[in-house]
Structure formats: structure tokens, C-alpha cells
Amino acid sequence: KVTTHNDDAYEFKMQEALKYYSENVESIMTSSHETGSAQIETDGETQLEFASAAVDNELRRLHLLQSRLMPLRYAIDAEDEEEEEAQIDYGDVEHEAYIKSMLDPDEWYRYSYWELHAYFSCAAEFIKSKPIPTNERWRDLRDYYHEFVKQDLEDWPLQEGMSPRSYVWTNESYDPPMEPFQSGYKGRGLKAARDIKEGELVFKATNNTIIFTHGHTWRKFLFALYEREGEEEDQLDSETTCDVLVWSWIQRLVPGGPLVIVMDLDNGSLMNEGREDEGWEDPNVKCGKDNWCDFEYYAIKDIKKGEEILCDYREFAMLNAWKNMGL
Ligand SMILES: C[S@@+](CC[C@H](N)C(=O)[O-])C[C@H]1O[C@@H](n2cnc3c(N)ncnc32)[C@H](O)[C@@H]1O
Numbered sequence: 001k002v003t004t005h006n007d008d009a010y011e012f013k014m015q016e017a018l019k020y021y022s023e024n025v026e027s028i029m030t031s032s033h034e035t036g037s038a039q040i041e042t043d044g045e046t047q048l049e050f051a052s053a054a055v056d057n058e059l060r061r062l063h064l065l066q067s068r069l070m071p072l073r074y075a076i077d078a079e080d081e082e083e084e085e086a087q088i089d090y091g092d093v094e095h096e097a098y099i100k101s102m103l104d105p106d107e108w109y110r111y112s113y114w115e116l117h118a119y120f121s122c123a124a125e126f127i128k129s130k131p132i133p134t135n136e137r138w139r140d141l142r143d144y145y146h147e148f149v150k151q152d153l154e155d156w157p158l159q160e161g162m163s164p165r166s167y168v169w170t171n172e173s174y175d176p177p178m179e180p181f182q183s184g185y186k187g188r189g190l191k192a193a194r195d196i197k198e199g200e201l202v203f204k205a206t207n208n209t210i211i212f213t214h215g216h217t218w219r220k221f222l223f224a225l226y227e228r229e230g231e232e233e234d235q236l237d238s239e240t241t242c243d244v245l246v247w248s249w250i251q252r253l254v255p256g257g258p259l260v261i262v263m264d265l266d267n268g269s270l271m272n273e274g275r276e277d278e279g280w281e282d283p284n285v286k287c288g289k290d291n292w293c294d295f296e297y298y299a300i301k302d303i304k305k306g307e308e309i310l311c312d313y314r315e316f317a318m319l320n321a322w323k324n325m326g327l
Helices: 008-035 042-078 081-087 090-102 105-110 113-119 135-155 215-227 238-247
Strands: 166-168 178-182 188-192 201-204 209-212 249-252 259-264 285-287 296-299
Touching (some): 090 113, 135 166, 166 215, 209 215, 215 238
Antiparallel strands (some): 209 259
């Protein structure tokens, strides 16, 4: 039994309506069978209408619940090597289209991570093969981010003492020894541009790394990207929005510090995942030198030129913390 309401009046009405339904359903079906139309007295009709709307409402909630359980299902599936590739299939696309049809566009500011995933049709996006972003493309995205921040601050100015809702990690730039490539079922990935020695710095957060301290600002950024005017009029940009959604992760800025959403608007976002578990390729890069990810990634073994660079996301990203960011 899933209880989603605390509203006693609603519960009572629902029970009455269901009682009415269970007492009358047989006769209604019989009369409808005999005469071709149901003969229901006015009051009963109202009750039935209410029951039908309430059941519809409960179904909607169940579907939303199901969408929130999706990450859990993936985690369970991923334990089974055979099923790993079957994670993204047309079933997910159809399921997501259904979730989307249930979302109220006026309530966009409340959407959770998985509701956003559905609203932007990301399951459908992720079965497509996507091009490697060019340097111009990355620059355009970063420029757009800066425009967004200006607009956001105009919409909701920072009061004194408020910490910024989003900012860029550092002024520094860094040219990592990696290059992007198409990595089969994993989508785009990164490979070593030269031989890399164990212990070498492979990647670090730079002036392209964006930090969101508020989940809602991140949500607004996704909507801004989605609705950004494109070459074609009224064209919504699922491709970019879903990329940015999946390139974002949550971590703590400092031990015991606040949770933030992080994203790299450069090739760093294309680093795929490896795990020291069955069914996965081993990681060859680790974030941080000890047990703390300080946004610097080091080689944990010698890496040959051309080998894919992989890290275990679980070491730094909090995969189930979207709710804690209000998403
Ligand atoms: C940070 S992005 C990496 C870049 C991504 N491949 C792309 O083309 O945009 C993380 C996403 O890449 C995919 N991915 C990463 N590692 C993977 C793996 N080992 N197997 C399958 N997909 C993977 C998943 O879709 C994941 O959500």
C-alpha cells in the first residue's frame, strides 16, 4: 500500500467512492451490457467521476515514484554483466515519454532530477550517437553559461552575505594529456594522447569547471539551454540539455562541507567510468591523492598512448544526492 496523502477529506471521499464503486459495479456492468449505456443516478455518477480522477491521480504518483526508483534499478542491473548493455532500450524511451506526458509544464520549478531527465527526453537522446564537441562548441557553451549567470543575478540579485549560487572554479587553465574519441556503447570518451606514468596529473578542474551551490540554479540553467533560441525557430535543444544533465555530478567542496553540483564545460566531461568490479574495465585514474577528491585526477598505473582513461565515479560523485540539492 502506497500512502501519498495526509488529507483526511480526500481519503474519506476516496473510500466512499470506492465503496460505492464496489457495491454498484456489477449492476452497472450488467445494465450497460443490457441497454448499451449505464444507468447511474446523479449522485453515484459524481462519486464515480471522483473515484476515476483519484485513481488517475494515484497512478500518476506511482509513475513518478517509479521514475525516482529508476537509478536504483540501474544499479541493480549493472551488477549483472549480461544486462549492462540492455540498460538503455526503447522501453525506457517509451516509459520516459509517458512520465513526460504526466508532468505539468507550469510546475517546472519543482521537477526532480528524474523528472527533468524525462521532460528533456534524455532516454531518447542517449540511444543516439553524438558528435564530439568542437572547441568552438565548448566555448559557445561557456559563453552561454556566463550570459545565464548575468541574467540570473538580474532576476534574483545576491543580498549581502549571500554566497554565489554558481561560479567558475578557478582562473587557471590546464591542457590535459588526453583526447576525445568515440568509445562504442559508452558514447564519447577520452584516451591518452601520450604515454602517461603512474602518479602523473591527468586532469584537474579549471576555469571551465562550473560549481552550482543551488539545485534550482542548475535546473534554471538546463531550462535556459533547452529553450535557447537556435538556428531553427522554436527548436528545443534536448541534445545539449541532456548532455549537460549527464555531465553534472554532486560532490562536497571540502570534507564535511556543503554539497555542490559540478560540471566541466570542456572535454573533461567525456571521461567514462571504470570500476574494479566484474563486468567493468579497470579504472586507471583516481581523483585526489589520498581519500579526498580535490578536483585533481592522477594516474594510478602507467597508461599507454591510445588507452581509454577511466575513473570510478563513486569515489567522488554522490550519485543519489540529487534530492539533497532539492532535485
Ligand atoms: C560524464 S559522461 C561521460 C561522457 C559520455 N560518454 C558522453 O558521450 O557524453 C557519463 C555518461 O557516460 C556514459 N558512460 C560512462 N561510463 C560508461 C560505461 N563504463 N559504460 C557505459 N556507459 C558509460 C553513461 O551514459 C554516463 O551517464
